[in-house]
Amino acid sequence: MLAANSQRSQQKRVFVLGGTGFVGRSVCAMLLRQGWQVTVPTRARLQSERPPELSGVTLLDLDVHEEEALTQALAGHLAVINLVAILHGTQALFSQVHVQLVEKLARACLAVGVRQVVQVSAIGASASQPLSAPSMYLRSKGQGEAVLLHAADSSNPPAFELTILRPSVIFGAQDKFLNVFASLQKTLPAVPLAGAAARFQPVWVEDVANAACHSLTRCGSALGSSAPLILEACGPDIFTLRELVQIAGRLSGARGGRGRPVFGLPNWLAWLQASLMELLPGEPVMSRDNLDSMRCDNVAQGVLPGLAFLSIRAAALQPIAASYLGRS
Numbered sequence: 001m002l003a004a005n006s007q008r009s010q011q012k013r014v015f016v017l018g019g020t021g022f023v024g025r026s027v028c029a030m031l032l033r034q035g036w037q038v039t040v041p042t043r044a045r046l047q048s049e050r051p052p053e054l055s056g057v058t059l060l061d062l063d064v065h066e067e068e069a070l071t072q073a074l075a076g077h078l079a080v081i082n083l084v085a086i087l088h089g090t091q092a093l094f095s096q097v098h099v100q101l102v103e104k105l106a107r108a109c110l111a112v113g114v115r116q117v118v119q120v121s122a123i124g125a126s127a128s129q130p131l132s133a134p135s136m137y138l139r140s141k142g143q144g145e146a147v148l149l150h151a152a153d154s155s156n157p158p159a160f161e162l163t164i165l166r167p168s169v170i171f172g173a174q175d176k177f178l179n180v181f182a183s184l185q186k187t188l189p190a191v192p193l194a195g196a197a198a199r200f201q202p203v204w205v206e207d208v209a210n211a212a213c214h215s216l217t218r219c220g221s222a223l224g225s226s227a228p229l230i231l232e233a234c235g236p237d238i239f240t241l242r243e244l245v246q247i248a249g250r251l252s253g254a255r256g257g258r259g260r261p262v263f264g265l266p267n268w269l270a271w272l273q274a275s276l277m278e279l280l281p282g283e284p285v286m287s288r289d290n291l292d293s294m295r296c297d298n299v300a301q302g303v304l305p306g307l308a309f310l311s312i313r314a315a316a317l318q319p320i321a322a323s324y325l326g327r328s
């Protein structure tokens, strides 16, 4: 009954969990430009300080972990994009946010007849062998993917069309990545860096947003069947973390445009640094779980399709990063 009522009113309505975040704001702005009606649940802190990208969305004060409330709020939406994630926390918190919430979301989608689901995961996550990943973040991301694949597959034809995006690290004017490395070099004489040799394939936030929006229209398109699709969302170039810190330093003009010297830390010292950072108030710049995530390369494996599959030509990092780091 809920599903029948829901389908009558669901034309071009999309529900974006995590729509208030860094990537979510770009996704929402793009969806609005494409004529979608966008609903964004939030933990009730933005009603009075709404970012400009969200000016046309319906913001809902909603605890998305409350399954009944989530299901009711979802009714009438054709599509869902899930961008909710945490980077730091305990095993229980990763499980609550990346697995249990996705289980509730999957049940809610089935109950109200959502037709399209886009799950933003992360490169290094594996739906088939989630526990083989090196960190709690990546293991729980893989478990969340598996939940949705199972739910989509629970009927024939699939209950909803599922696209899973696995981005490498994401850059953009409001990132907490290159901006953090740039601001550290404004104050520190040198950067002691954990995971300096870890490899990344940074992708522009607008390309990830484009992929998420594009995924909503793949139904019945030239992109083919409604079978679940997993995509690696990566940029055109691979960098080590050391190179990325150096680029951030140069582009932000630190030390007259030369950037600060970067010292790679040995593993034991990196672990100690991360442990101390976790004790500081607020979000740590680096946690032990982040170090664990960097034990696998954060780059496309090339086995799965990439952004080109959605006809997206991924942007290079340096010209875009120069446009915002130069101002910072």
Ligand SMILES: NC(=O)c1ccc[n+]([C@@H]2O[C@H](COP(=O)([O-])OP(=O)(O)OC[C@H]3O[C@@H](n4cnc5c(N)ncnc54)[C@H](OP(=O)(O)O)[C@@H]3O)[C@@H](O)[C@H]2O)c1
Binding pocket: 017, 018, 019, 020, 021, 022, 023, 024, 041, 042, 043, 044, 064, 082, 083, 084, 085, 086, 097, 120, 121, 122, 123, 167, 168, 169, 170, 171, 177
């Ligand atoms: N940024 C990157 O470099 C990167 C790289 C690879 C993959 N990803 C993936 O891309 C997605 C978006 O990342 P992002 O950088 O945009 O994240 P973000 O800026 O931290 O935003 C996360 C969003 O999730 C919501 N949220 C956070 N904790 C929550 C909780 N405990 N319960 C309910 N909602 C919660 C927040 O909404 P409210 O505060 O409004 O409730 C926020 O809008 C994530 O799935 C992430 O894993 C990001």
